[in-house]
Amino acid sequence: MTAYLLKRIAIAIATLVLASLVVFAVLEIVPGDPARLMLGMNASAEQVEQLRTQMGLNDPLLLRYLHWAGDLLTLDLGRSLTYSVPVLDLVRERVAVSLPLALIALALSAVIAIPVGLYSASRRGHAGDTLAMGAAQIGVAIPNFWFALMLIYLFAVWLRLVPAGGFPGWGNGIWPALKSLLLPAVALALPQAAILARVTRSALIDVLNEDYIRTARAKGLPYRAVLWQHALRNAMIPVLTILGLQFAFLLAGTIIIENVFYLPGLGRLVFQAITQRDLIVVESVVMLLVAAVIAVNLIVDLSYAIVDPRLRGRE
Amino acid sequence: MNSWKSVLAATALALASATSAMAARTDIVIGIPLEPPHLDPTASAAAAIDEVLYANVFQGLTRIGPSGEVLPDLAESWTISDDGKTYTFKLHSGVKFHDGSDFNADDVKFSLDRARGEKSANAQKALFAAIDTVEVVDPATVKITLKNPQGSFLYNLGWGDAVIVAPESADTNKEKPIGTGPFRFENWAKGSSITLVKSADYWGEPAFLDKAEFRIVPDAAAAVPALLSGDVQAFPFFQPDGVAQIEGDPRFSVVVGATEGETLLSMNNKKPPFDNLKVRQAISYALDRAAIVEGASAGFGKPIGSHQSPASKDYVDLTGMYPHDVAKAKELLKEAGLENGFKATLKLPPPSYARLGGEIIASQLREVGIDLEIIPVEWAQWLEQVFKGKDFDLTIVSHTEPNDIDIYSRKDYYFNYDNPAFDKVIGELKVTSDEAKRKDLLGQAQKILAEDAVVGFLFELPKVGVWDAKLEGFWTDAPIQANDITKVKWKD
């Protein structure tokens, strides 16, 4: 067990290091001189050269990587070129939008998908199951930005229940802030819920076919009790795995939805930073998201192993 | 006893709330397309800064009015010496900065010296190039001596880059701007909005609004629902692209005004085949301006035939020089030895006029055999590749600076245009102050540019403002990029 844990952790760290190398390399070959970008079009060649030296851009590649990685580890993320404030402050502000958004979307997804999956599994082959799974198929196929547009016109423009976009900040009360996260969360949750409902259903069906469930039923336990007490608990493993992966996906996958609703979240920050070539912000946010994905995967891996000891031996 | 008292109290309360409901609203949410990089107008060329702070928070000695006229601001009045080199400004008294400190002549000297100084971060240092000395005569009088007379000096002092700041707060204005205007800065939620509130001890006529939030709404796609849902009540600079959906709605006013933006299909005049006059003329004939105006500016733009605003008194109408004529265009291409057409690239910056216009122009040039590859670029890339690197064939951009026809005579400007005859006219213009003679020279300059078909002259960029029909006091035109909201109020 310990060996397995250690190996998983070592792999996670190795992946993180490799990822940092990739990010560094990609940004290294990006056209455009950061010093020139900072100084603007009218700067002289000497000024640019001076800043390059000052920024350490003329150091050897390896030295620069080590310096950069060291800064990342100590959370010294540098200053944004466009906002001229520390990147860490920017990221902190934006996480306060993206994290709640991802969590709300995840909760919505689970609240919708698990009952639907349960219902479908218990009514397998019936009209209700077909309808639910048909709906899930459509849910997976709808582009979320298109769905978001429909939601905006229905709930914000026509019914005027929620704002069409923007974010008032947590400082102005919890309710207004939550209200403005509602539509984006729904838009994000729909395809995730569709996937999750399908996974829940097939996991349950697999479990229901296991011998011990049959035994339980044979002993005369009511179907409902079997479903709730035995089947659901066992089927939760794959469901939780998918939820974990979805959380990682949602944290980064909000990029387009945050643009549609112009929410000041991480996705929008990184999108704007890319278009404005604010590479210091891009690399920091990408590394942060990569670290989050790796961390979530690690947690999922470990919890999986704890729940199901058989897996420890296997890859 | 108790009961009638409570009835009375309730009635009074109801009346009070009724009257307060009758009183006009005093808050507003204004949509702006771009977030300012910081909040110091004296340290960046970004128009987004002026769009929030100019005239509202920061003031200069003079200011630019709604029609582009020069108005007194912090300077109550001024006198100009006979040789045109000495300006003496009489300042308003009782003016305070938002941090409570007093404004006086020392602040003026500090601000102007800082702006033109060696280490200045000012984006428009050229505005102050003519200044020789700035002297404090007394706390309410400043004397500025110029190296040589400059007709546009008072106008220059009205730019957002020339506003007066206090020495104590100059370095922190980027995050927490301190000015002398009718509004003071309250809060900047990064990525989201900037909030201003009415300044209680403003020296002049107070603003009508108590609170104004400038919300960053990045594109027309987001702006339309924001307006329709009532989240945002005004977009002084609305993308024409989104107007179709607002126009018929009685809840909103759509006000179309003029800008100083000549929208051009810029050509690289040194790169073959665009170095050939016949090719440039062929392109000019191939352009159908009516369709471009309709498709790229929702029909609001005014066609132009050379580089001058149709609203200008010196404007010469040259739109008839190259009427839309596909046959003529093909003939010219044939004469240029390109009867089979050619391939070229069209780099498009982000604004919708460029992206939409580019698609239309590509389609129109295809009719005469010119096959354009559309390359969308961000502003940073546009500046680097096109403006600075001159690595382009064609591009579309609006030149929004007022009276900027002299850019065609600048060496090394991205058009790569070089015509000594044109330079001579501009040279003469710079030393001419006689109005009639200037008009004649400007006319000549416009004509030369049109004849040389230096670029494809498309249209004058419209300023489309959209706001709640109950609002008034916004500017119609955009002589400068600013949202002066000091006169904005809700009609009751």
Next chain:
Amino acid sequence: MTLPVDVSREKPERLVARAFANRSFVIGFVIAVSVVAMALLSFFWTPFDVTKLVIADKTQAPSLTHWFGTDHFGRDILSMVMVGARNSIAVALVAVGIGMGIGVPLGCLAAARGGWLDEIVMRLNDLVFAFPALLSAIMITAIFGPGAVNAIIAIGIFNIPVFARVSRAGALAIWPREYILAARAAGKNRTLITLEHVLPNIATLLLVQGTIQFALGILAEASLSYVGLGSQPPMPSWGRMLFEAQTRMAIAPWMAIFPGMAIVVTVLGLNLLGDGIADILDPKSRRRS
């Protein structure tokens, strides 16, 4: 991972019969064939020329002339949806090709060799999976220039680990089988065994995964085009059509409805097709649905 039955051992007639009894497969197949046919037809014929702008005809409602209406440049939306199908299919298909072309050999190699080679391939997989796919694709296309080619590459990269993982898992389940052991005993080398025995047996697995990735690729292309980083004009693309539609939702809803429906129907069809194929080939399927 449940492995499909070996296709080679089943009679083709039975397979076809089973296929046409499967509802998902039939619906998915009909949709997929229609979309492909529409895209192919667009090479020879469209109701109107999509490269010709007729501003005078802008934002016309659906009519007998323009079945799906016209857009803000007066182009026929039906024609654009047809040509857009070509674009979506091309991008998603080549991206799947990249994923398979690199991922499958890597996965098979990892399974055949095991040991440190396997470890490297799997770690590389982890590495790619650690990057948020859409965000990274946006980054790649934004930095290296918007356009169809970069969109294909950006989407294709993230298909590689998917196929590597699927083919490795499939191959690992095949290797211990008796006939493979027999082939090894007969002295056949690993490459030959992989080509002759492993690949044919994981082909259906790859087909199912390929269909799913194809559908995902269409969605990804739509997202990239929607933010302006996919195919550029004059090539119509579904995602960009939706982008252009959004400022006119209330006055020209058809501009948003038809390309949106095109995406939903195509992705739905491909997913149903994938499900159908998996069901037909999965021995457990009769129990499940």
